[in-house]
Amino acid sequence: MRSPAKLGSSAVSLLRAATESIMKTSVTGPVRVRFAPSPTGFLHVGGARTAIYNELLRENLGGSFILRIEDTDAQRSDAAMIEQICSGLRWIGVQWDEGPFLQSDGLERHQQAAQQLLEQGKAFRCFRTSEEIEAARSQAQAKGETLRYRDFFAPPSADEEAQRLAAKEPFVVRFRCSDDSLHFSDLVRGEVEFPAGSLDDFVILRSDGSPTYHLSVVCDDVEMRVTHVIRGDDHLSNTPKHVDLFRALGAPVPVFVHLPLILGSDKKRLSKRTGATSVEEFRDQGFLPQALYNALGLLGWSPGGDREIMSRKEMVELFTVERINSSAAIFDRDKLSWLNAQYMSSLSLEEVAKYASPFLAPLGLDGLEGESRQRLMAALELHRSRAKTLEELGPMLVPYFQEELVYVVESCQKFLSQESLPGHLEALAARFAALEEFSPEALEQELRQLSEAVEVKAGVLIHPTRMALTASKKGPSLFELVATMGREATGRHLANFVGFLGREGSS
């Protein structure tokens, strides 16, 4: 057992026996969890995964999932950015119960908390400038020492404080941190302990009176009665500060779940340099939300079996925080592509069509009705297993509706060198046109009969016909293709292609 902490080995095996058949967790609900992104203008995939684990825990144990926007830095936030995060979450399928709340709305409450700490002597006013502290710090560092504020600067005396206050000197409020060792339980890391003296008196109120992040998160987590703090690994080192604050505020300390970071292919923190970083980008590149959810959910968490394709519902059933990995993971786009292809093939046709629609619109394939609509759906069915993304799917459907295709001479060399081919294709077109039933079976029979009559292999007719209809060497089974294309377009494309062969062949 990775956590909680170290148990005796007999206790471990007992626990294992109990959890073997059914995935159990030591965590009991109902829980109150929260996802607290900063409004950066997009939903980062790392954030999306954090949100997913938040929701999995809530779904699994019951309780509430609170969405809170960490907009302490006023510059960074506006309504559009907040909406962006919400729509990103909605798209990927994460549902929250409360919010979105804005952290900035708690400003007064945060300031009150600082005031309370001040009155209780758990915080003090610091009149030193950051330059002054910085200078002392670099001086100490030059001597190879680490400077802690609290070892170098004494808080001002009551007299001095009153004097400076009267003189309206600017000050920050610093939290008087504990000098004991601080430990907390983290469901991913186990018991984490920070030795005595590893904290310093940190700022909780800036000189302009605004609360810093540390104060705000703790106040809000207290206010919202958060039981489990699920967040990125990068906050692990900040956690002792938070624990100290929770205690000072007289509030229960929540359980922590620190998620390992998602890395780019360069093993660095996922950034723009290595490709897409936001869920919106993946959406725009033609990935299905189900696939992204699946990929993200299984990045850093595994139910233990061989499962690779799992729906949100299945994850909810099997999810336990204890099985979240503790090491950082590189996001693998190839695997996402594979997953996406799996979902494109297995989802209902209607659903794929729904998600494909934004990619079809620019190609003029939207708003089709009646027979055209039916043709589009049939074509979609024929091509869905051939595309890895919705973006790739669009161009494959165009030939079914385009008036005239553009053939590339280089790809048609083989056909151009066959003198008798145009005649054969005309014969084939005539046979197709005369067909009563435009079905794959009938079409195939017709083509094979012709190939026998003119004494060529079926492939000699099949390949140029595919080229004629799609301007491509690749594609679905020819007879399915022709049947879906329909009598009219088939005849038109075939005639055009014969014309093309005539023009290019003679020149």
Add this chain to the structure above:
RNA sequence: GGCGCGUUCGUCUAGGGGUCCAGGACGCCGGCCUCUCACGCCGGUAACACGGGUUCGAAUCCCGUACGCGCUACCA
């Protein structure tokens, strides 16, 4: 520098002292299917970071080292 966290195939992972000369998936390579492509199916490639312990036995437990990442702000 200090403190914290991490390290199993290229990538995601299974693994919890013997059943592991390490299993699955993606990728890659080869084959089958076949009118092409894709899907699917079959096969192959490839890893316990290093060094010490503990133990009859270590991927698994302990200690170091290396490397990576995070924090060390009046950013979040």
